[in-house]
């Protein structure tokens with residue numbers, strides 16, 4: 001049987017849904033077990049947990065504590081600051097154990113309007129003062145908005161900036177232009193923006209509604225090329241599970257998929273990571289992306305953004321056997337559904353170690369204790 005050994009993957013973008021009283025589709029224990037079983041050694045939780053946003057030190061401590069007790073891999077935290085969060089005076093304290101600061105320019109935190117970039121200037125300046133090495137991550141959709149964010153963060157403040165989950169080549173070009181000017185800016189793409197297209201909303205309805213929206217086929221193909229060529233720096237999962245019931249609720253109450261959370265039921269986001277990773281490994285097996293480039297975009301580059309290293313003793317041994325994704329029944333993800341049924345994949349994990357300790361044996365994840373990731377400079 002053919003095998004390949006890969007370093008543990010690093011994800012800079014997860015929504016683990018805990019603590020929450022609103023979205024109960026996932027838990028830390030389950031989500032991190034799923035990530036481990038998908039080849040990840042490190043994950044990073046985003047701050048917009050519904051109703052319990054990571055805007056204040058108590059919330060950050062609460063998440064570190066949950067991760068300390070329950071996580072199956074090392075988990076870091078990004079904190080957030082929004083015009084409505086009123087937390088600039090807390091950023092110094094938050095920056096001690098957070099890995100990055102996230103800005104949402106669109107209405108993803110329950111606010112019903114988009115913000116202007118300038119409304120984030122004070123928060124960006126304060127973060128730069130207290131955490132000059134820790135990146136600002138931006139949920140910025142559209143080439144023009146990306147340029148504005150680059151202007152504020154990477155150009156004016158000379159602060160490291162990451163543009164999350166690109167869905168359009170214009171956003172990548174804006175980042176590329178900033179890189180040419182010597183500005184410290186990176187950009188990531190999700191599996192679903194590589195493997196799915198906007199036409200799927202026709203047949204899958206809310207089950208294909210993501211934030212940002214899926215791309216037209218020509219753009220999805222271009223994003224794939226940009227990932228291979230190096231213009232896109234990394235893959236981030238944006239793991240955002242919703243129960244089937246929540247997707248169905250949006251589908252039955254808002255079949256026209258009107259994006260207006262105040263007046264219409266909406267439900268954005270997707271899981272399926274445990275299928276997407278072996279689908280990407282199939283792309284490598286087919287030669288559409290080299291294993292070296294795959295290691296860059298799934299391990300080296302995201303680790304560099306977080307300021308950590310994946311050591312020699314964090315290795316996953318995969319077989320490279322082909323198969324068709326036939327069922328959702330064996331999924332670990334709390335959402336228990338996948339947009340990738342019927343797709344071809346190559347590879348399952350045989351065994352794995354993180355920091356020399358066995359974390360997967362005979363294909364089965366093993367619970368080990370993992371300290372929360374609270375600092376740069378750490379080797380996992």
Ligand SMILES: [Zn+2]
Pocket residue numbers: 013015046238240
């Ligand atoms: Zn996200």
